[in-house]
Amino acid sequence: MAQKALSKNKTFDWITLSVYFSLVVIGWFMVFSTLYDENNPYAFLDITSPIGAQSLWVVISLLAFFTALTLDWKFWNTLAFPIYSITILLLILVLFFGKEINGSKSWFSFGFFSIQPSEWAKFGTVLAVSSYLSFFKTSVTNTNTIAVTLALFLGPALLILLQPDFGSAIVFSSFFLLLYRRGLSPWVIIFGFSFSGIFILSLIYGFYLVSVFLTFLGSVVFIYDHEKIQRASLISVAVLSIMIFLLLQHEQFIVIFPAFIAFVVFGFIQVRKKNFKLVSIVIPLLVVTILFSFISSYLFDNVVKPHQQERLNVWLRPERCDPRGSLYNIIQSKLAIGSGGLEGKGFLKGEMTKLNYVPEQSTDFIFTSIGEEQGFIGSLGIIMLFTILLIRCIIIAERANLEFIRNYAYGVAGIFLFHFAFNIGMTMNLLPVVGIPLPFLSKGGSSLIAFSIMIAVLVKMDMARFRSN
Numbered sequence: 001m002a003q004k005a006l007s008k009n010k011t012f013d014w015i016t017l018s019v020y021f022s023l024v025v026i027g028w029f030m031v032f033s034t035l036y037d038e039n040n041p042y043a044f045l046d047i048t049s050p051i052g053a054q055s056l057w058v059v060i061s062l063l064a065f066f067t068a069l070t071l072d073w074k075f076w077n078t079l080a081f082p083i084y085s086i087t088i089l090l091l092i093l094v095l096f097f098g099k100e101i102n103g104s105k106s107w108f109s110f111g112f113f114s115i116q117p118s119e120w121a122k123f124g125t126v127l128a129v130s131s132y133l134s135f136f137k138t139s140v141t142n143t144n145t146i147a148v149t150l151a152l153f154l155g156p157a158l159l160i161l162l163q164p165d166f167g168s169a170i171v172f173s174s175f176f177l178l179l180y181r182r183g184l185s186p187w188v189i190i191f192g193f194s195f196s197g198i199f200i201l202s203l204i205y206g207f208y209l210v211s212v213f214l215t216f217l218g219s220v221v222f223i224y225d226h227e228k229i230q231r232a233s234l235i236s237v238a239v240l241s242i243m244i245f246l247l248l249q250h251e252q253f254i255v256i257f258p259a260f261i262a263f264v265v266f267g268f269i270q271v272r273k274k275n276f277k278l279v280s281i282v283i284p285l286l287v288v289t290i291l292f293s294f295i296s297s298y299l300f301d302n303v304v305k306p307h308q309q310e311r312l313n314v315w316l317r318p319e320r321c322d323p324r325g326s327l328y329n330i331i332q333s334k335l336a337i338g339s340g341g342l343e344g345k346g347f348l349k350g351e352m353t354k355l356n357y358v359p360e361q362s363t364d365f366i367f368t369s370i371g372e373e374q375g376f377i378g379s380l381g382i383i384m385l386f387t388i389l390l391i392r393c394i395i396i397a398e399r400a401n402l403e404f405i406r407n408y409a410y411g412v413a414g415i416f417l418f419h420f421a422f423n424i425g426m427t428m429n430l431l432p433v434v435g436i437p438l439p440f441l442s443k444g445g446s447s448l449i450a451f452s453i454m455i456a457v458l459v460k461m462d463m464a465r466f467r468s469n
Helices: 002-011 014-035 050-070 073-078 080-097 119-131 143-161 166-181 186-205 207-223 226-248 252-272 276-302 306-314 329-338 365-397 403-427 447-464
Strands: 099-101 102-109 112-114
Touching: 002 447, 014 050, 014 365, 014 447, 050 447, 073 080, 073 119, 073 403, 080 102, 080 119, 080 143, 099 306, 099 365, 102 119, 112 447, 119 143, 119 166, 119 403, 119 447, 166 186, 166 403, 186 276, 186 306, 207 276, 252 306, 329 365, 329 403, 365 403, 365 447, 403 447
Parallel strands: none
Antiparallel strands: 099 102, 102 112
């Protein structure tokens, strides 16, 4: 019996459990710090106050966590699509009956409580995608499988965009991590990052300069020849020199001319060599990327709303933003994080936190409070905890003996990675501010409960690896 009990204990992932509890406790203390009122130090006992409501959400999330642990993992596989359908229904209903907060109709409001369906949709979607990809004969190399999978996670993303809530919507792109693990061609990921890079460069440097760069890159591909590498390098340097000279003259239309001529000449040489395969790949790709660059610049300047432009300008072109307007949040956020130094100012001793210099400091910008009060050491500790959590998710995925469990673990890992990296990145202006909470730390009941259940289900699934199926 003792041996059997020991065996059961070994199946439980105590590391993941410890990280989860650590993050929840730290999150409550940091939210308490941002909402602390010296005139009412026991406000956390009053559920009608913001910190009291958060305390209640913590209790509910812990109850949800332990309840999920009591359920057999097969329960989630069996009800994956019904749960997914319910979350889709909630996303539709919130568009009609939801309460608008900060310009987004994303919440159901019940008195002093609000529920955000988009947080639950992440859990429902990861269950549905994991279940579907575990079906017999499903393969990501199959067109039908890819189409259904994309529909499963892009469907809720589009509904969330209608609210509109861009931050929550782009989280669903994290499912490409799961698809890549299942065998999706890495070229899909490479093209995705490449077009994202072109979009960013088009906003920073403009369509013309990006076109020059892409055309020049195409020329380099055409003239790359191992037998004539020196000649190719010389020509490349000459073309680049002409481009730089013309660029300094600020003649945008003329800048692209030498690069275009070089591209045509070297393309013609490849045709003469009958290297039709290379030409048929490079030319269409170049046309598509330049067209994408033009469309990106045009839509941003003429279609995207001014307040949405400001968000990207704050990230990519801060010199165009008003320090007392759209740039204010990021300036204060970076000042708060930097003011903490190595060890921080101490719990409840953050001046910028106390005086509410950083907007949304208890929700999306909770990391600024951590940086100010706990310093570099505390911030590094949070990053390490999330890193350990992500590593545990991958370990659970790789040692799983069932496809559904493996898919679910990678899906959860992708969601947490996206939230963690994007939230911390946007507080330091490394990424755009899009309103994504930091799991377990940001104030809010919907995300806390949804993330708690995600982890509980993951731990429960991991316990099934030594059992017979």
